Amino acid sequence: MLQSASHADHFHDYASTERDEAFATNGMAAPYRAIIEALNQSSPSELRARQQRLDRAAAELGIQFALPGERNRNGIDWKLDLFPRVLSAEDWDLIARGVIQRAEAFNAYISDLYHEQKILSERVLPFELPLCDPAFQRSFSGIDAPGGRYCLTGAFDLIRMPDGEWQVLENQLATPIGVSYILQNRRLLAQCFPELFATMDVAPVASFSTYLAEALRAQSDSANPNIVLLTRGENDQTFFEEGFLARHMGIAVVRPGDLLVRDSRVYLKTIRGLERVDIIYRRVESASVDPIATPGTGFTGVPGLVNVVRKGNVAIVNSLGSGVADNRAILRYSDRIVGYYTGHRALLPTAPTYHLSDPDQRDFVAENHENMILKPVQDHESLRQRLGWKGMLDTPADVQRLAKRHPEYCVAQPIIAPSQLPRYSGGNFAPHTVFMRAFFILGDEPMVLPGGLTRQTSKQHKPGRLSISAEGMKDTWVPAHAVLERDVQISPEDTGERISIGSRTAEALYWAGRYLNRAENTARQFYTLENLRWDQLGLMDQKAYWPLMQAVAAATGQQKFAKRKRPPRDTLKFSTQLVLDPMESASVNACIRSAQYNLGSVRGSISPECWQTLRELVIYLDGQSRARNSRACLRESSEQVVSEVARFQGVAERTMLHDDAWQFYRIGGFLERALGALYLLEVALPRAAETYRAEDEESTDLTALLRLTGSLDAYRREFRSRAYLDRVARLLLLSPNNPSSVNFCLRNARYCLGTLNTTGERSIGLRIQTEVDALIACLESLPISRMFPSPVPGLDAGGTPDEPARVQPDDVRDQLNALTKEVEALHEKIEDVFFSHQHVYARAPTLFEG
């Protein structure tokens, strides 16, 4: 039997309306003919399989960019429809020209508003609309943008009306989201349905990020400017978009805390020192960049940054305050604004918008409220701050409340019925309303991203920011011949090389290392004591328990117990505070949480496995701290912490990149362990020395000390004898092989410091290495023999059997105190040199030039 080519008709029952772009009343629209033909080549099951492939690929992206350890729960619910949107060459020509025209007009508007305000003095629009806008900040007045480019890049939300007219629904010039989705959607559709692309020569979208990088670079006079992307780095959508753009442009993603202002310049804190920043690609709202320039906003920001911009020593893109162009209150006057600044009629008209502070317009809106959608004038946080608005502004009901209380901060737009397109769902195509966000760059040669972010929604357009997750998207095609070929010099620069490891990453890992070791240390000491209390000390020695407990409390920073002479009546309460209380800053639980906090802040730099391991421990401790307190529960919790932290160390060792950031994790761990040992020895050794009799058979104190530090086994192997004070001191202070000894930890920290790639021109790390060397030398030259005269002369050290020298507890205490201070100072130096750059070593020679 002859098999005919399968030819399905998926659109047989398609219920097209008058506003359908693909099926007008008189049949198939020209641009879609080939697409529909290509889709009809596939059988229904094939189509279903294609959409499934698309969904799977999209879901993987969602997982990939979800937060580590949290799977898809808070990840991106990415939906891409297999039916693309196709724009005709005529439509695209109009859109491209119209977008550039409008972008240039609003660019001029932003500049005017922050300088002479000619448009206001000439009364082209009511002055109170821009002047009351929370995005308008006096502290940004008079600041010039390089090349007069206030909105270097931005977007407009467009709709296509049933009669084919394109309108602008909203301006998105401050920090619009979407470019990464456009680029990614194209890639996904091309992978999952390559046949579709045979129907048309589609203009590529991928070069947009290259153009953007070029345009950013052009904002500085420097030959190879240092560009960073400034983010707050919280929400998943922006997390994906920012990471994507930064990777594609080869620039670093930074948070406000990564930047530092000095002498009217802004620097990026890296472990190699301060790197001057030339251009900041801003993805946070203007009011949050500098707490000095915009006080009372509650953001940390980068203190002094606005003054650096004012001095022309850094360019911020888009310029500070460019959000004034997004003010929905001025939408009504957009066509006038375009006319005023360009001298031409607006190519793309603006959708009707009503402002509620105008009585006539408000009446009109009230009469037609069923067909209107209310929106606040700005989506920014600053609107809520300006009004002291406690609630959210996310739902229509919220905005309704806002409109009642503060009509001057609300606009209304008629509910519109823009064009529709077929959407594939459940094996069928059904019409869905579509909106499009078109992106532009106002570089030397202005350009519009060919296509745009088309999202489909079954409901009306929503107030508030674009939400990717709630709606499906369409790849958007522009015929290649409709796009002017630009002769771009894409120089494949290896920009990755210049991104040094940020101080914040290093610092977070350093602290994670410290907190985990502190938790492990406290947990081990606690359960060792608990065990000792019953099996080692015997009932008569219960009073010996408290001094040891005090030593542990002191070592873990619980100062209020360190000074008590007697044990508290309720030792269970005390023990709970030591182990499980999350509010007690030195408790095991609190330390684990601090480690989680630190690692969570640099989630991009740690492996998902690590995160998972730590999360499990946190969840376990949460459960334990809610359970009824008992000694057994505390003992179990602390044993679990010791083994889980060990597991974490193993997982980290195996799954994390052993780069410089990793070394800081190790340095933190070793330093913490050295300090933990010292804090314990400071209290325990002088006390042991006071009661020490060499001829005693067994010193319970010393054995306990060895067990507390996890060194009992090491001692037995090394000395094969009962515990002698001098030997214990040697093992815990000096042994190069005992992982719990101070010397071991310092030597390892020194080794890690030595591997850091921080040499180069500034060599800032060299001096600190010398200092650690000196510290180790100082430790190794401790007069142990004098401090702890050996009872077995000739075996370990000098001394004569005739006159057994006495141990001087005060001398021991002084020596150890001095040593502890040195190690603590080492922490401060590491912090100054690598993290906060406050130390004189961190001063680059060029930093203070005039």
Add this chain to the structure above:
Amino acid sequence: MRFHVTHTTQYEYAAPASESFAELRVWPIDTNGQKVIHRELVIEPEVRADHYVDYFGNHVEFFSIPFRHSEVRVKSLAEVETFPNQPRPSILGTPVGEARQIYNSKLFKLFEYLQPTELVPLMPVRKGIRKCFFHESDEIGPALVRLNEWIFKRFDYKPGTTDISTPLTEVIKNKRGVCQDFAHLMLAILRNHGLPARYVSGYIEAFDPEKTDPNLIGAAASHAWVEVFLPGGFWWGLDPTNNQVAGERHVKVAVGRDYNDVAPMRGTYKGALDQRLQVMVSLKRTLASTL
């Protein structure tokens, strides 16, 4: 009159601070009423300060301290000559109604001096003070002086009872505060009545060496008063704390919509929250003016 002004601000931190940045507005401005003859800024620890002029015309200095420090001391020294500078009586005689019409004709330039701000909300005054201070036919000058006096008499000067975070509602309720509260209160009343007004920070000579008047208030620290925009463009200074028209004994430092625009020192640092702030202001008349 000629004055030597010394304005010292000193922060002591419980633990060493790092990453300090601060912005200062302690450089007196040049106006028709005063001329700065000499100005000097001393920062300890010694760091370089940069400078710009802000939107309101104030001199702003800023600096960062790139190393650990447990103390910052900023000393602003200035020699300022002040001159008698009062509006013509005919302007003070303008009826309020007419003045409002004049304001309306250039409303967009004056707009921000009529708007509520974070520190000058209009609601508390609308609710708490029902009195109408300005009738259409009132002469603007005397009406302003009456308001100045009303605040002076109605409110108690009680240092330490309020700080910059005390809302206006509370000042109105308790009828007490310090100079910046009275300035904010007066601004709110004026703006509610449609009269454009701005906040002034500066210094005042408390003790007149040539007279035996009682001492004036506000000399130990920065002082604050208000300026009202009069028809014709004159910003007229009124000091409700001292029931006076601002004159030769007032030295003007900065102007703005409220305290936030003129804060003498605003900064951030990293370190322990525990800090001690000390501000010392001295204003001494020199005899040079008689020469």
